[in-house]
Amino acid sequence: MNTRKIKDLMKEKNMSIYRLSKETGISDSLLGKILNGKVENPRIQTVKQIAKALNVTIDEIVNKD
Secondary structure: OOHHHHHHHHHHOOOOHHHHHHHHOOOHHHHHHHHOOOOOOOOHHHHHHHHHHHOOOHHHHHOOO
16 A cells, blocks of 8 residues: 555645545544554555545555555
8 A cells, every 4th residue: 555645645635534534434543544554454445445535546546656
């Protein structure tokens, strides 16, 4: 999971963890853990929801490059 990419996309879209939580249905505490690297391999459904909310492909937030 490329947390740097997710954080960059959130900043670009002026999106807080709270707003991402509301748009994905994922708790803000779980999103915080994902973004801080405490959850290294989130479920695929979680990744899909984050990608959809940020309007990017799954590959864009999973790949480390």
